Amino acid sequence: MKRLLISILTLASLMSYGQNPAPAKPQTKATALLNGTIHIGNGQVIPNGVIIFENGIITNVADATVVRLAMDNLDVINVAGKHIYPGIISPASTVGLQEIGAVRSTVDKQEVGILNPNVRALIAYNTDSEIIPTIRNNGVLLTQAMPQGGTVSGSSSVMMADGWNWEDAVLKKDDGIWLNWPAYFGREFDLADFTVVVKKNEKRNEAIAALKATFADARAYAAEPSHTPMNLKLEAMRGLFSGKQNLYIRADYGKDIIEAVTFAKSVGVPKVVIVGGEEANRVVTFLKDNNVPVILSALHRLPNREDEDVDLPYRMPGILQKAGVLVGLSYADEWWRTRNLPFLAGTAVGFGVTDREEALKMVTSNTAKILGIDNVVGTLEKGKQATLFVSAGDALDMRTNVVEHVFIQGRKVNLDDRHKRLYNTYKEKYQQK
Structure with a gap:
């Protein structure tokens, strides 16, 4: 019986390891992405901006060097040096x-x-x-x-x-x-x-x-x-x-x-x-x-x-x-x-x-x-859905497009995938030698 239980638990762990992450939960707290370069999607760029979204909707997009916003009730993510793009x-x-x-x-x-x-x-x-x-x-x-x-x-x-x-x-x-x-x-x-x-x-x-x-x-x-x-x-x-x-x-x-x-x-x-x-x-x-x-x-x-x-x-x-x-x-x-x-x-x-x-x-x-x-x-504008991502570099360049945060309708999405799991598996295997 003990062996059967161990086998079942092992199988369950392997199955969960191979499955996609669960869909993201709805946004519960207003979020602010601060100090990133915002690419609006209509040709405009804000070099040092702030974007705020609540209940899946963008409520503010502004130049962080000009505006002053109360951040007390916000989940603030500092993305200085990074780039924010519409999905x-x-x-x-x-x-x-x-x-x-x-x-x-x-x-x-x-x-x-x-x-x-x-x-x-x-x-x-x-x-x-x-x-x-x-x-x-x-x-x-x-x-x-x-x-x-x-x-x-x-x-x-x-x-x-x-x-x-x-x-x-x-x-x-x-x-x-x-x-x-x-x-x-x-x-x-x-x-x-x-x-x-x-x-x-x-x-x-x-x-x-x-x-x-x-x-x-x-x-x-x-x-x-x-x-x-x-x-x-x-x-x-x-x-x-x-x-x-x-x-x-x-x-x-x-x-x-x-x-x-x-x-x-x-x-x-x-x-x-x-x-x-x-x-x-x-x-x-x-x-x-x-x-x-x-x-x-x-x-x-x-x-x-x-x-x-x-x-x-x-x-x-x-x-x-x-x-x-x-x-x-x-x-x-x-x-x-x-x-x-x-x-x-x-x-x-x-x-x-x-x-x-x-x-x-x-x-x-x-x-x-x-x-x-x-x-x-399609663009990062007030009133539109907060479907966006943050990249460490230029999203159009395969050398620097490293996505660090993804939000779909304000929901923060888990960035695990099969490619990453396989990479980590074989990275561990060959680093041991």
Whole structure:
């Protein structure tokens, strides 16, 4: 019996060691971060500032060298020499929807079928994912869980990187519908000679005809306030025509981008966002004239064409920014690398973006505007949610981004994760020799 008890206790301790930390408890006392460099997220910087938040809401952001505040009833954290940033937002992400790409049972990012506007990524979001704590440790505190597959994939939702379940973690439900625009050409990887083969899409016209019929039905359906019985597919698209939801269109080729945006406008969708945009530089004037924001795919990649400059993906954010296009950055399908999102912004600074604060906007306030959550997050301003982090150095530089404090809606989050546990395990092992 004694041996059994010891075995059970040992097993329990090992299980707790391997699990993620529990979600943070609600804020109970007003907190002040004092003497840090505050990066507001809108281009402004306060070199020596103070930020106060209570009940999860920012109540004051000020220059600590000018204002005098009573600190008696505050939990004061001195962050002198450190940097305070708004929580970084990862759009177009499958974090929480898949864990291990090669293990089918851990992948829940798409449904079977071609036209699935009624599918909701929200309910598949797994708050117990081992990946979520790793993104928090680089300051990524919000993620947009997006569906994939088919032509119309379903709706996305904006989630917080902390919570017991998806009901706790959701910040904005069903913010938009996702459309994979039928491209003129498709790219396939040829395993025989390890090359990418470009092929004409023979089913393109058929797919576009189906889209036109679906959107025509959805627009007519949305013109009536209610229907009995309810059509779940068309009901899910109702918000597209009122402007309540975005239409996120995955498109890369320049001609596809123009055609996709023109289609959306023709069917009465006012809010369109291009996702991917690998050739957005070719249609930058069109995007600006039609007020279409772009969520770029990962910058750390090779260009699509052999005759393009090898650094074109790195320069893309600067090209769009200087043209006046609203730009956000993402890692899209590479969910395991989402923790490196702030470093994409750092790369953009070295390749044409005006300055570091403009690059920071591409992973904070710009993305918040695109997703329609800029009224509550994206910048460190009075009245917004206290979703922020403190880094020992520049958050956009992988050499100095050492996150020391994280707050999500004012809740102080435990920064333990699987990476740290493994590091400490093997550090101890090899230091013994």
